[in-house]
Amino acid sequence: MTIRSLVPLPVRRHFRDLSASYSTLRLIAGMWEDQGFTPSGEPNNESGERRGFWREFEDNVDWTDPGHVNRVVRVYETLVDAITPEELASTRKFMDRQGFDVDAEGRIRPKSNTALAMVAAMPRSLNTLRDPAMILDSFERINRALPTDPAQAIGSAKELVEATAKTVLEELGVPFEDKTAKLPQLIDRAQRELGLHPQTAAPGPDGSQAVKRILGGLSGIALGLGELRNEGWGTGHAARRTGLRPRHGYLAVGAAHTWCQVVLDTLADPSAPWRTQVADATAG
Incomplete structure (x- = not known):
């Protein structure tokens, strides 16, 4: 694309x-x-x-x-x-x-x-990806939806998280079932591979209790987007639009952006702990 x-x-x-x-x-x-x-x-x-x-x-x-x-x-x-x-x-x-x-x-x-x-919302680390097409497509959809169609924004925010998780796994060469993998599985796997899961955080600031607490909240943010969309408030599941306001769309998009920013920046960081873990596993 x-x-x-x-x-x-x-x-x-x-x-x-x-x-x-x-x-x-x-x-x-x-x-x-x-x-x-x-x-x-x-x-x-x-x-x-x-x-x-x-x-x-x-x-x-x-x-x-x-x-x-x-x-x-x-x-x-x-x-x-x-x-x-x-x-x-x-x-x-x-x-x-x-x-x-x-x-x-x-x-x-x-x-x-x-x-x-759309550019203002894009993590700069997006430029390091070999193929950011799925992520760019989600940003395009978000850009068209805000602020007039919060249901579409919610649906596209969920798709942005899913696209980011899949892209990260592809960049890392981690296999997954593209057609059948569920969002919670993709989120969990992507964060674990990058050392961003509370149970896999490395020593140093990444492994501090404060960062672990934040990482747990990060997972919750991404999972909450899927649940919000699956409850019918986002496009893709016979969206309910009554009562939805632009603030709901901005809430979903802001949450998705936070998750994607952290994940993509960690993937691009040349000194991120996950790189050392991969090197150690390869050497072993």
């Missing part, structure tokens, strides 16, 4: 145009390079040296990659900080039409109905 571009073309063109009034090529380079981007060196048809140079950095952006897009937004914010008050007022109006807020400090935030709103 390939998700759509997370930054609309008009927004890209707007900031490319703004770059033409930015003082020097050196400063443009600094903005992009500070965020880890390099120019492509490829010729383009942009008019003006500054616009063309800006475009070379854009050439090396994956506009479907949440990590790349978050860094591009930081570039935009740096440029916003340097433009005139008149340009800032114009940019605010333009970005509002495109579904973004530019606050008094120049920070850019997506409104809830934009594609980039």
Whole structure:
């Protein structure tokens, strides 16, 4: 699955145009390079040296990659900080039409109905996965559901946890029955494999009583999502919508995000205790 571009073309063109009034090529380079981007060196048809140079950095952006897009937004914010008050007022109006807020400090935030709103909720460690397709699909569904369809948001939040658990097990090479595995089994197995289960937590902070208590609550959060959906409050089981409010959808999505964030960050952490445990088992 390939998700759509997370930054609309008009927004890209707007900031490319703004770059033409930015003082020097050196400063443009600094903005992009500070965020880890390099120019492509490829010729383009942009008019003006500054616009063309800006475009070379854009050439090396994956506009479907949440990590790349978050860094591009930081570039935009740096440029916003340097433009005139008149340009800032114009940019605010333009970005509002495109579904973004530019606050008094120049920070850019997506409104809830934009594609980039999905980026804000995505763990950055998602970028380390070989195949994040199932997780991205769940985020797409959540993005479409909030805030107007809490039943769909609840159902998609449950699917996000399930997709994350399956993806983690696949990344670790742990076999499971894709068609028949139940959510509680997937959650338990994923957390155990990553040392995130209260019974498998490693020495150090991961094995402290406080962290074990939190990990137990983490399991409960994920399991609660499945139960909420199975009780009929989420799509997939003849959803009951009477009484559901946007806050219920946000509750479910927030819970799912918390679980996924911890699991994916632990999977990506090069010094996480689970890696030592795997190495020890292999050596033995």
